[in-house]
Amino acid sequence: MNLSAYEKIHFGVDYYPEHWPKERWKKDATLMKELGIDVIRIAEFSWSKYEPEEGKYDFSLIDEVIELMSEYEFKIILGTPSAAPPAWLIKKYPDVQPIDYEGKRRHFGGRHHACQSNKHLRDYIDKYVNRFADHFSDNENVFGWQIDNELGNSHGDLCYCDSCQEEFRKWLKNKYGTINELNEKWGTVFWSQGYRDFDEIIAPKITVTGRNPSQILDWKLFCSDLIVDFHKHQSSIIRRYSDKPITHNFMGFANKVNYFDLAEDLEFVSHDQYPGLFHTDFLHVRNSDLAAALDLMRGTKKQPYWIMEQQSGITGWEIMGRSPKPGQLSLWAGQSIAHGADCVVFFRWRNCIYGTEQYWHGILPHSGIPGRNYNELKEFINKFKPLMEKIKGAMPQNKVGIVFSYNQEYALEIQPHHPDFSYTEQVKNYYNAFHSLNIPVDFLSEDSDFENYNLIVAPSQYLMSDKLEDKYCEYVNQGGQLILTMRSGVKDENNICRTSGSLPCGRLTELLGIEILEYDCLRDVLGTVVFENKNYDVDIWADILSLRTAKELATYGFEYYQGEPSITVNEFGRGKAYYIGTNPSKELLIKFIKLIGEDIDLNLNSKLLIDGVEFVSRQDENTEYIFALNHNEKTVSFERLEGWVDYFEEQSSKIKPYQINVYKKSL
Numbered sequence: 325m326n327l328s329a330y331e332k333i334h335f336g337v338d339y340y341p342e343h344w345p346k347e348r349w350k351k352d353a354t355l356m357k358e359l360g361i362d363v364i365r366i367a368e369f370s371w372s373k374y375e376p377e378e379g380k381y382d383f384s385l386i387d388e389v390i391e392l393m394s395e396y397e398f399k400i401i402l403g404t405p406s407a408a409p410p411a412w413l414i415k416k417y418p419d420v421q422p423i424d425y426e427g428k429r430r431h432f433g434g435r436h437h438a439c440q441s442n443k444h445l446r447d448y449i450d451k452y453v454n455r456f457a458d459h460f461s462d463n464e465n466v467f468g469w470q471i472d473n474e475l476g477n478s479h480g481d482l483c484y485c486d487s488c489q490e491e492f493r494k495w496l497k498n499k500y501g502t503i504n505e506l507n508e509k510w511g512t513v514f515w516s517q518g519y520r521d522f523d524e525i526i527a528p529k530i531t532v533t534g535r536n537p538s539q540i541l542d543w544k545l546f547c548s549d550l551i552v553d554f555h556k557h558q559s560s561i562i563r564r565y566s567d568k569p570i571t572h573n574f575m576g577f578a579n580k581v582n583y584f585d586l587a588e589d590l591e592f593v594s595h596d597q598y599p600g601l602f603h604t605d606f607l608h609v610r611n612s613d614l615a616a617a618l619d620l621m622r623g624t625k626k627q628p629y630w631i632m633e634q635q636s637g638i639t640g641w642e643i644m645g646r647s648p649k650p651g652q653l654s655l656w657a658g659q660s661i662a663h664g665a666d667c668v669v670f671f672r673w674r675n676c677i678y679g680t681e682q683y684w685h686g687i688l689p690h691s692g693i694p695g696r697n698y699n700e701l702k703e704f705i706n707k708f709k710p711l712m713e714k715i716k717g718a719m720p721q722n723k724v725g726i727v728f729s730y731n732q733e734y735a736l737e738i739q740p741h742h743p744d745f746s747y748t749e750q751v752k753n754y755y756n757a758f759h760s761l762n763i764p765v766d767f768l769s770e771d772s773d774f775e776n777y778n779l780i781v782a783p784s785q786y787l788m789s790d791k792l793e794d795k796y797c798e799y800v801n802q803g804g805q806l807i808l809t810m811r812s813g814v815k816d817e818n819n820i821c822r823t824s825g826s827l828p829c830g831r832l833t834e835l836l837g838i839e840i841l842e843y844d845c846l847r848d849v850l851g852t853v854v855f856e857n858k859n860y861d862v863d864i865w866a867d868i869l870s871l872r873t874a875k876e877l878a879t880y881g882f883e884y885y886q887g888e889p890s891i892t893v894n895e896f897g898r899g900k901a902y903y904i905g906t907n908p909s910k911e912l913l914i915k916f917i918k919l920i921g922e923d924i925d926l927n928l929n930s931k932l933l934i935d936g937v938e939f940v941s942r943q944d945e946n947t948e949y950i951f952a953l954n955h956n957e958k959t960v961s962f963e964r965l966e967g968w969v970d971y972f973e974e975q976s977s978k979i980k981p982y983q984i985n986v987y988k989k990s991l
């Protein structure tokens with residue numbers, strides 16, 4: 325669909341009118357109008373309110389809210405309420421409640437207390453969504469739909485019930501065809517795990533000892549597919565009534581569902597951005613981690629996204645996060661926009677006085693009296709709204725792509741090798757190095773087109789198919805520059821070790837020009853690598869590389885393999901393939917990127933290297949918009965680049981603490 329039809333929608337709030345007396349709504353609407361709001365999301369958790377008894381639907385409260393809000397020219401996003409099935413449904417069909425990994429039932433009282441394959445649940449969702457979509461599809465004030473909420477996130481590692489088990493068997497049958505094929509692909513000859521029939525296969529609940537990695541990989545892939553199917557069940561109903569956009573609120577690097585797959589079922593992707601979190605110390609969340617999540621969201625559909633929940637106060641359930649400092653709420657919202665948000669919806673309008681999220685703070689405090697958050701965001705929204713209109717649809721033009729793969733994430737989550745190793749953290753560490761150098765990055769799936777990128781970084785391509793191997797070879801052969809890292813090419817796509825030669829096996833050996841005859845899991849040591857005559861720290865892992873056609877760029881500086889190559893480069897066709905056989909420190913990575921950056925057009929600009937300051941750009945046909953975001957508590961100054969013109973009045977080449985300057989450049 326053509327999203328440009330909605331050019332006037334830039335900022336919004338998440339609102340729960342059913343939590344507040346009707347007499348208050350008008351006051352809320354007036355305050356929202358003054359804040360500069362265009363769109364409101366409602367209804368995504370309110371099943372028991374709108375179907376209080378089985379089959380008795382009453383959407384009059386939503387009708388009333390929409391009518392009132394339309395007087396203020398607000399558009400509405402309507403959420404389907406499947407994240408919170410009502411008590412009457414659970415009482416009638418207790419089997420809707422999910423079964424956990426240990427085989428215990430999880431009960432009503434929180435949210436997402438439902439099995440996503442359960443037939444009774446699906447039937448009730450079917451009836452509700454049909455009524456809901458039919459009732460609101462012609463309402464001109466409804467802008468679009470959101471299905472459920474943060475699918476896969478709070479649902480956690482559920483469900484292992486009989487229904488899910490049956491669905492898993494069907495999924496496996498569809499994938500493998502015969503039980504013999506499954507036995508072979510899962511390597512069930514080990515520990516006597518052979519099956520005679522699909523009906524002997526269980527949902528992989530807790531076992532006495534470790535589990536079969538091939539089986540668990542399929543289980544994770546199945547669970548992701550089930551979530552996508554759960555979403556499609558509702559989206560297909562809505563599309564029968566309405567051609568308005570459908571979205572879903574993602575959660576950055578949360579890994580329960582493959583967001584590239586889920587994005588295919590959406591007109592646009594939404595994301596929930598909470599820089600403060602509540603379980604993490606503020607100081608330990610890197611700015612680059614916040615930026616990476618936003619870039620991943622843009623990458624899932626290769627188009628601008630919405631923020632459906634942008635932090636607007638202290639976060640917290642039982643435990644709370646820090647209070648955002650003056651300027652930080654705006655800075656974070658500005659960061660979302662700089663990385664590709666076309667609309668920012670703030671969560672939530674007002675602190676709720678009930679339930680689990682009493683301390684997940686909103687724009688207004690419990691009292692409902694506007695304070696610091698409201699005033700700060702009002703100033704921000706009014707300042708940025710005209711710019712939002714201009715940049716709608718604008719994308720960055722990046723030359724570096726980082727591959728993010730859910731399959732690699734799943735396989736390495738099953739067997740992380742080293743207790744401190746995480747695939748996603750490694751991806752974020754590579755991103756962090758590029759981010760520190762202000763080199764903008766796109767996230768790509770393994771299926772994405774690589775050809776527009778000068779450099780592809782693909783950390784730990786642990787599971788390797790012939791197709792993926794060919795893709796990497798072809799990319800480099802045609803002149804691309806590729807970085808592969810430790811534990812690449814180790815297994816096939818079924819999570820079984822490859823044996824067609826020494827690692828990295830198959831065509832990767834030729835592409836990288838190396839063989840890995842030995843490796844070392846660095847359990848109790850911090851290692852060192854010598855690069856350009858200087859020592860750098862490495863940890864987690866050491867691939868000991870033997871050169872075939874590659875040249876060494878760095879060697880190990882410790883252990884019995886001291887002096888052996890650790891980082892290499894190989895010319896292959898018209899391009900180059902780099903291999904990093906260890907987990908490098910940030911310092912080493914930055915040095916390495918600077919070295920290869922001389923070879924590739926990465927727009928490295930030393931003038932813009934200021935600690936804690938991000939420079940991000942979006943561009944349309946004629947103009948590049950450059951956002952300079954100061955995450956520091958102090959004012960910083962810098963030398964602006966040629967052609968940069970102030971976008972806002974009263975700007976300079978100084979940026980105040982937690983402020984955003986915007987520049988434009990004609991193209």
Ligand SMILES: [Zn+2]
Pocket residue numbers: 422423439440441442483484485486487488489
């Ligand atoms: Zn289930």
